[in-house]
Amino acid sequence: MVLSNSVDTGFRPALARLAADGRIRTFNREADPHLEIGALMKKLDGQEMLLFPKVRGFDTPVVGNLLSSRENCESAFGRDYKGIRETISQALTAPLAPVVVETAPVHEVVETANIDLGKTLPALFHAPKDGGRYVTSGILVAQDPETGVYNASYHRLQLIGPDRLAIKLDYGRHLRLAVERAQKQGKTLQVAVCIGADLALHFTAATMGSQMPENLDELAVAGGLSGRPLSVVKGRTVDLMVPAECEYVLEGEISADEVHLEGPFGEFVGFAAPAADAPVLKVTALTRRAKPIYHAINGYGRETIMLRKYVLEASLLKVLRAAVPIVTDAEMTAGGLHRFHAILQVDKQGPQHEGLQRNAILAAFGALKDLDMVIVVDDDIDIRDPADVEYALATRMEASGDLIVIPEARGHEYVRISRNGVRAKLGMDATVPAGEKERFRRVAFSPVQVTPDMFSAGAQTMADLL
Numbered sequence: 146m147v148l149s150n151s152v153d154t155g156f157r158p159a160l161a162r163l164a165a166d167g168r169i170r171t172f173n174r175e176a177d178p179h180l181e182i183g184a185l186m187k188k189l190d191g192q193e194m195l196l197f198p199k200v201r202g203f204d205t206p207v208v209g210n211l212l213s214s215r216e217n218c219e220s221a222f223g224r225d226y227k228g229i230r231e232t233i234s235q236a237l238t239a240p241l242a243p244v245v246v247e248t249a250p251v252h253e254v255v256e257t258a259n260i261d262l263g264k265t266l267p268a269l270f271h272a273p274k275d276g277g278r279y280v281t282s283g284i285l286v287a288q289d290p291e292t293g294v295y296n297a298s299y300h301r302l303q304l305i306g307p308d309r310l311a312i313k314l315d316y317g318r319h320l321r322l323a324v325e326r327a328q329k330q331g332k333t334l335q336v337a338v339c340i341g342a343d344l345a346l347h348f349t350a351a352t353m354g355s356q357m358p359e360n361l362d363e364l365a366v367a368g369g370l371s372g373r374p375l376s377v378v379k380g381r382t383v384d385l386m387v388p389a390e391c392e393y394v395l396e397g398e399i400s401a402d403e404v405h406l407e408g409p410f411g412e413f414v415g416f417a418a419p420a421a422d423a424p425v426l427k428v429t430a431l432t433r434r435a436k437p438i439y440h441a442i443n444g445y446g447r448e449t450i451m452l453r454k455y456v457l458e459a460s461l462l463k464v465l466r467a468a469v470p471i472v473t474d475a476e477m478t479a480g481g482l483h484r485f486h487a488i489l490q491v492d493k494q495g496p497q498h499e500g501l502q503r504n505a506i507l508a509a510f511g512a513l514k515d516l517d518m519v520i521v522v523d524d525d526i527d528i529r530d531p532a533d534v535e536y537a538l539a540t541r542m543e544a545s546g547d548l549i550v551i552p553e554a555r556g557h558e559y560v561r562i563s564r565n566g567v568r569a570k571l572g573m574d575a576t577v578p579a580g581e582k583e584r585f586r587r588v589a590f591s592p593v594q595v596t597p598d599m600f601s602a603g604a605q606t607m608a609d610l611l
């Protein structure tokens with residue numbers, strides 16, 4: 146199948162679509178990058194994107210909550226959520242190599258001397274107990290020193306000096322492996338930190354593990370995802386091809402030999418990681434558009450987890466459709482941080498399908514390690530409406546027989562109730578027994594269309610009646 150080329154997933158075209166769709170809320174006052182913007186992003190999380198045109202101490206606008214809701218993602222990506230999921234699963238098997246360009250918007254301004262990150266970037270101080278100011282939307286592009294494969298991944302970066310950042314580099318990350326391989330060769334690792342990149346690169350960089358194996362060139366996967374190759378340009382101080390259309394690219398090198406205290410900082414799971422030693426990234430060039438737009442992400446915020454939701458759903462559906470074909474849809478819920486809980490929808494067509502809903506629970510746990518709870522419902526339940534899912538639990542689940550507990554399985558290490566990641570998995574079968582669909586059928590009302598012009602506020606009409 147040919148991917149749609151009709152949508153330009155570049156950062157600015159995406160912002161233009163959000164504006165056209167009414168998905169942007171603009172702050173009318175000067176915003177303080179010290180605690181205020183982070184707090185507003187948290188307070189209004191999951192809603193429209195936030196635009197802060199005037200930021201105290203800077204002449205750069207800041208955007209927040211860019212991809213923090215389904216509506217924002219659909220608008221930014223120019224496809225509905227099913228289209229996003231579909232495109233993601235195809236991109237992994239159909240990468241498109243980047244094209245090299247000679248001139249790039251990201252090189253409109255190039256600084257290689259007297260770099261002052263703190264003065265140039267409106268990097269936020271997000272929450273009162275954070276260890277400092279952070280760049281949170283930086284996608285690190287690097288080439289593995291042994292394999293030559295390009296990698297892209299998000300890493301939070303704490304400002305620790307005019308041209309120095311402390312980088313949070315978890316174990317198991319491909320970038321960490323690349324830093325260690327460079328160290329073995331007696332070298333530092335050259336990197337490019339991309340801020341405000343093509344959305345396809347944002348999704349690609351957030352994808353990990355078995356969904357994004359080490360041998361995949363992530364710049365090419367991003368091309369496959371957007372349906373057109375990324376344009377890249379030669380770095381000014383690093384021997385790397387860097388995405389040409391970003392708002393900013395910070396070029397630099399990571400040394401594993403130099404460490405600096407990093408943190409505390411709030412992570413996706415809701416807790417703050419304590420301060421710990423981290424490798425240091427020395428910035429050798431600050432390149433940017435002439436009038437850049439800065440993108441901020443709260444570590445503990447919806448955007449961090451939305452970036453992985455569709456990838457996880459796509460991989461889950463791939464496994465489930467092959468293993469248990471009665472599965473029609475899956476939703477990784479917001480309360481479960483789009484990672485720990487899934488609702489599966491099944492279409493049991495007769496007694497021959499009875500029990501398969503429980504096979505689906507087992508297959509789901511096998512497919513995604515971090516999944517801790519799975520609820521299965523019938524196809525008349527809206528799996529994107531938490532109240533409807535709870536209705537299924539209230540009326541179709543009998544706890545004495547419909548709970549499946551798998552003790553001592555492996556989940557995510559960050560879940561503090563687990564023992565270093567070991568925790569029970571819970572399945573709930575909230576489907577109607579085969580052959581009893583009639584007895585459980587809900588009252589059906591006449592179909593009706595509701596359009597915005599059908600109703601108005603009505604205060605005056607009511608006042609006239611009283």
Ligand SMILES: Cc1cc2nc3c(=O)[nH]c(=O)nc-3n(C[C@H](O)[C@H](O)[C@H](O)COP(=O)(O)O)c2cc1C
Pocket residue numbers: 281296297298299300301302313314315316317318319320349350351352353354357442448449450452453
């Ligand atoms: C917004 C955001 C912030 C992240 N911050 C970090 C981080 O600070 N450190 C880290 O090791 N992983 C972080 N991650 C996770 C990695 O970027 C992600 O797992 C990535 O796919 C790893 O790439 P790799 O498979 O190429 O190693 C973050 C993810 C997102 C979406």
Ligand SMILES: [Mn+2]
Pocket residue numbers: 296297298319357358359363
């Ligand atoms: Mn990778």
